Structure formats: structure tokens, C-alpha cells
Amino acid sequence: MLAAELRRLRDSGEPLDASTRSTLEAMITYSDNGSADVIYGRVGDAGMADVAERAGMTSFEPIPGYWGGAQITAADMARFYLGLNRNLVRPYRAFGLRTLAGITETQRWGIPQGAGPGWTIFFKGGWRPYEVDETSGPVTHQAALLRYRNGERVALAVLTEEVPGDPGGYGTIEQVARLLLRPPPTGPLRWPAA
Numbered sequence: 001m002l003a004a005e006l007r008r009l010r011d012s013g014e015p016l017d018a019s020t021r022s023t024l025e026a027m028i029t030y031s032d033n034g035s036a037d038v039i040y041g042r043v044g045d046a047g048m049a050d051v052a053e054r055a056g057m058t059s060f061e062p063i064p065g066y067w068g069g070a071q072i073t074a075a076d077m078a079r080f081y082l083g084l085n086r087n088l089v090r091p092y093r094a095f096g097l098r099t100l101a102g103i104t105e106t107q108r109w110g111i112p113q114g115a116g117p118g119w120t121i122f123f124k125g126g127w128r129p130y131e132v133d134e135t136s137g138p139v140t141h142q143a144a145l146l147r148y149r150n151g152e153r154v155a156l157a158v159l160t161e162e163v164p165g166d167p168g169g170y171g172t173i174e175q176v177a178r179l180l181l182r183p184p185p186t187g188p189l190r191w192p193a194a
Helices: 002-012 018-029 033-054 074-082 093-101 111-115 169-181
Strands: 119-128 139-148 153-160
Touching (some): 002 018, 002 033, 002 093, 018 093, 074 139, 074 153, 093 119, 111 119, 111 139, 111 169, 139 169, 153 169
Antiparallel strands (some): 119 139, 139 153
């Protein structure tokens, strides 16, 4: 939704005013659902689908009327993050990157914890506990673009059906990141890493 709103602003010639900036920052940096509702009201399913198509997310499927229910795959999310510079449009790209790098400390679980030092991480996580009605159950997800100090870049997405928290989804995502990203790269990354 961040990418969709920045694209909408650019295409309509609107500025990134203080109110929109604050709403986007709240939505991303500390996962404020009320702010996400506001942005969803602006971009809708069509805006999210447009971003997904441009990013090459072949399995993305919005659930009409519910921004948190969009169907994604780990491959699509990794593809989106690998193309993050392209997916966050100018003139608002720097704002988008700063926002994704500025996630509040209480939500820097998973990939940031598993990656270790030396990485600049642009990421977002999402979660849903058991008690949310009319859903498929608990999930804990996270996706990121990581840039190592030697310039290497890697995109990573981990989707789980585990409850939020540690132990649970947070710990699982951290373990996957640790397996894939430690030791840090000394040259071009080769897959599989482990």
C-alpha cells in the first residue's frame, strides 16, 4: 500500500503533504491499522494490484474490501523487495526507503535480528493472531531488501502460519534469516546459501 499511495500521489500530481506523510509513517513504522485503513481507502484493491503487476508479482490476489487479506507468495514478496527502487516511485522514493528502514524497535524482530551487523535493511512485517474472526488463522510474515556494507544486495521473504511472538513466527523468521545470511557475504551471493 505504501508503493501504491506514492504512485497515486505522483500520478495525480499531489504533494506528499504532512498529513499523508504522517499516515504512511504510522502505517509502516509501527503497523498502525487505522492508518492502513486510510491508505487502503485511497488506493483500494486496484492500486495494490497495479503495483503488484508492475513488480512482477504473478500470484498476488487482493481480497476485496480487506487490505490484510491479500494473497501473496514468498517469491512475489522477494521479487517486490528486490525491485524496491523501481517499485517506490520518484519523487517519493527516498521517503519510502527511509520509512521502511525506520521500523520501530519493538517490531525489528525476525530478519533484522537474524541478519546480524553490517546490513542496511528495508523491511516490513505482518502478523495476525488466532482470535481474528473470518480468517484462515494465525500468520507471521516478513519481507526485506538487505544491503550489505560491501554492496551486496539480497531480497528475502518468509511467510509462516505461526502465531506472532517468540517462540513462534518471530523466532522462525529470525532462524531462517540467520541460516541464509550468516556468515555475511564476502563476494557475490550464491544460492543455495546453506
